[in-house]
Amino acid sequence: MTDLDTRIRVSFDAQTMMQTPGASLVEVTPGHCVIEAPILPEVKQQHGFGHAALTFAIGDTAAGYAALSMMDPEQEVLTAEIKINLLAPARGDKLIARGEVVKFGRRLVIVSARVAAEENGKLTEIALLQGTMTPV
Amino acid sequence: MTDLDTRIRVSFDAQTMMQTPGASLVEVTPGHCVIEAPILPEVKQQHGFGHAALTFAIGDTAAGYAALSMMDPEQEVLTAEIKINLLAPARGDKLIARGEVVKFGRRLVIVSARVAAEENGKLTEIALLQGTMTPV
Amino acid sequence: MTDLDTRIRVSFDAQTMMQTPGASLVEVTPGHCVIEAPILPEVKQQHGFGHAALTFAIGDTAAGYAALSMMDPEQEVLTAEIKINLLAPARGDKLIARGEVVKFGRRLVIVSARVAAEENGKLTEIALLQGTMTPV
Amino acid sequence: MTDLDTRIRVSFDAQTMMQTPGASLVEVTPGHCVIEAPILPEVKQQHGFGHAALTFAIGDTAAGYAALSMMDPEQEVLTAEIKINLLAPARGDKLIARGEVVKFGRRLVIVSARVAAEENGKLTEIALLQGTMTPV
Numbered sequence: 001m002t003d004l005d006t007r008i009r010v011s012f013d014a015q016t017m018m019q020t021p022g023a024s025l026v027e028v029t030p031g032h033c034v035i036e037a038p039i040l041p042e043v044k045q046q047h048g049f050g051h052a053a054l055t056f057a058i059g060d061t062a063a064g065y066a067a068l069s070m071m072d073p074e075q076e077v078l079t080a081e082i083k084i085n086l087l088a089p090a091r092g093d094k095l096i097a098r099g100e101v102v103k104f105g106r107r108l109v110i111v112s113a114r115v116a117a118e119e120n121g122k123l124t125e126i127a128l129l130q131g132t133m134t135p136v
Numbered sequence: 137m138t139d140l141d142t143r144i145r146v147s148f149d150a151q152t153m154m155q156t157p158g159a160s161l162v163e164v165t166p167g168h169c170v171i172e173a174p175i176l177p178e179v180k181q182q183h184g185f186g187h188a189a190l191t192f193a194i195g196d197t198a199a200g201y202a203a204l205s206m207m208d209p210e211q212e213v214l215t216a217e218i219k220i221n222l223l224a225p226a227r228g229d230k231l232i233a234r235g236e237v238v239k240f241g242r243r244l245v246i247v248s249a250r251v252a253a254e255e256n257g258k259l260t261e262i263a264l265l266q267g268t269m270t271p272v
Numbered sequence: 273m274t275d276l277d278t279r280i281r282v283s284f285d286a287q288t289m290m291q292t293p294g295a296s297l298v299e300v301t302p303g304h305c306v307i308e309a310p311i312l313p314e315v316k317q318q319h320g321f322g323h324a325a326l327t328f329a330i331g332d333t334a335a336g337y338a339a340l341s342m343m344d345p346e347q348e349v350l351t352a353e354i355k356i357n358l359l360a361p362a363r364g365d366k367l368i369a370r371g372e373v374v375k376f377g378r379r380l381v382i383v384s385a386r387v388a389a390e391e392n393g394k395l396t397e398i399a400l401l402q403g404t405m406t407p408v
Numbered sequence: 409m410t411d412l413d414t415r416i417r418v419s420f421d422a423q424t425m426m427q428t429p430g431a432s433l434v435e436v437t438p439g440h441c442v443i444e445a446p447i448l449p450e451v452k453q454q455h456g457f458g459h460a461a462l463t464f465a466i467g468d469t470a471a472g473y474a475a476l477s478m479m480d481p482e483q484e485v486l487t488a489e490i491k492i493n494l495l496a497p498a499r500g501d502k503l504i505a506r507g508e509v510v511k512f513g514r515r516l517v518i519v520s521a522r523v524a525a526e527e528n529g530k531l532t533e534i535a536l537l538q539g540t541m542t543p544v
Contacts, residue, residue, distance in 0.1 A: 017187035020156075020178040042156040051153035052215050053193030060188060079188050080380055081404055083219035083355060083491050085518045085538060087511040102536055103495040107379065108352055108406065110493045110536065128510055128518065130493060130538045132353055132404065134380065216516055217540055219355050219491060221382045221402060223375040238400055239359040243515065244488055244542065246357045246400065264374055264382065266357060266402045268489055268540065270516065289459030292428075292450040314428045323425035324468060324487050329461030351460050355491035 007073060008065050023058055031101040033065040038094045050090030055115050059129040062099030063111035067133035070104050075135040082131025090126050092119025109133040140164060143209060144201050159194055167237040169201035174230045186226030191251050195265040198235030199247035203269035206240050211271040218267025226262050228255025245269040276300060279345060280337050295330055303373040305337040310366045322362030327387050331401040334371030335383035339405035342376050347407040354403025362398050364391025381405040415481060416473050431466055439509040441473040446502045458498030463523050467537040470507030471519035475541035478512050483543045490539025498534050500527025517541040
C-alpha cells in the first residue's frame, strides 16, 4: 500500500458509519476514490430498495476522500454541503460510489460522485452528487 | 393515533434504515414531521462525531414524511433531490430532525428540514436541507 | 444612512448586473437584506414570465449582502454555491428577494433567500434558495 | 437547420433574458446544448468580473434546452431546481455553457452544465450546475 492508501484507510476504518453497513474502500488515487457497500436487509427503505441514506453515505464519503487524497497529510476533511439527485431505485446486491475532485482549492474543494447499483452483474446509475469539501 | 399517524408509522416501521440506528418517529401533522435518532457508537465519522449520513438520513426522512402527510392515502413518496448544508459537528447524545412542506404541488413537493444535535440538554442546529419530493 | 447601509450600497451600485435590470437595494440590517426588481420586458423567459435568472440574480445577491452585512468592513463576499428551488412562475410586476444568514462562520456563511412575485398588490412565493458565501 | 434546431431556436429567441445580454444558441443535438454570452459591461458584479447571474442564466438555459431536445415536440420545459458551484471568477471576453442530460425520465429530467470563461483564447472552467427539469 502507498502512503496515500494507508492514510485514507486509517481514516475510513475510524468511521463506524462505514463499518456498520459493511462498506469497503476499493480504491483511492489522487483526486479519485471508489467505495462499495452491500445492500443488506438492515439498510432498506419502505419499498424494499436500498435507502437513499446509504447511497448518500457512500457517495459523500467517496467524494470526501477524493478531496482528502489531494490535501496535505496532516489535514482532515469535512463536507460543507452536498446535493444528491436520485436517478433510479437502489435495486440489487451492492452499491458502488465513484468520487472525484472537480476543482481543488486551498480553502474549498468542489467534488462530484456517481453511485451505481449492481444487480445480477449489471450496473445502473442511481445517483449523482455535487458538493463542497473543506480542509480542517 | 389518527389515520395519518398510523399511515406514516406503518411506512416508517418498514424502513430498516430507520430501525437499524434506532431512529423514532416523534410526531407527524399535515406538512410537518419530527424524527429523532440517538448518536450511537455505530454511526460515527472519523473524528468521533455523528456521521453526516445519519444527519442526512433523518433530515431526508422527516422531509419526506412531511410531504407524504399531505398526499392522498394511497400515494407513496420518493426523494427526487435534496441538498444538505452542514452547520456544525453532530456532537452529543441525539439528533432531532424537523421536516416541513414549503410548497405542495400535485407532481412536485418542495420541502425543507432542520436537524439539531442535543448535548447535555442543549440544542445546536447542525444541518439545513432543501429538496424535492415526488409522489409515486 | 448608517455605515452598514453605505458600505453595502457602494458595493450594490458597482454591480452593473443589478443596475441593468433596474434592481434596487430596499433594506439591509445585520444578517438580512431585501432587494427588489421590476419584471421588465427585457428579462422574460419564453412563456412571458420573469426569467429564472432574474429570480436567481436578486435571491443570490440578497443572500450575499445578508452575509456581507455581518463581515468585517474590509471584507468582500463571494458565492461559493447556491441552490434554487422554483416554486411558481414569476408572474406580475416585480420581484422581492429577502436574504438572511442561517449560520455565520469565519470561513463559510450559510445563507437562505426567499423570492416573491407581486401581481396587483398580491405576493406569491416563487423561489427558495440555500447557499454558501465565503469572505475574500 | 433540422426540426430540432428550429424548435429550440424559436423558444430561445422568445427569451428576452437571453437576447438582452447578447447570448447565442451555438449548438443543440439530442441531450446536449451549447450557449455563449459575451461578458459585457452591463453584466458585471462589484469586482468587475462577469456576474454569477449571467453564468447561472446560460448554464441553466443550456441544461434546459438539453432536456427539451429529448422531449416531444409539443412539450415545454421548466427548471424545477438547480444548484451551481462557482469554481473561479468569470474573467475574460465571453462565457460558454455546455448543458447535457444525465438521466431522461418522463416526469423528471436530471441535467448538468459546465460553464467556462474565455480570456485571450484560453478557457477556464468557472461553474458546475446540477438540476432537475420538468416537462409542461
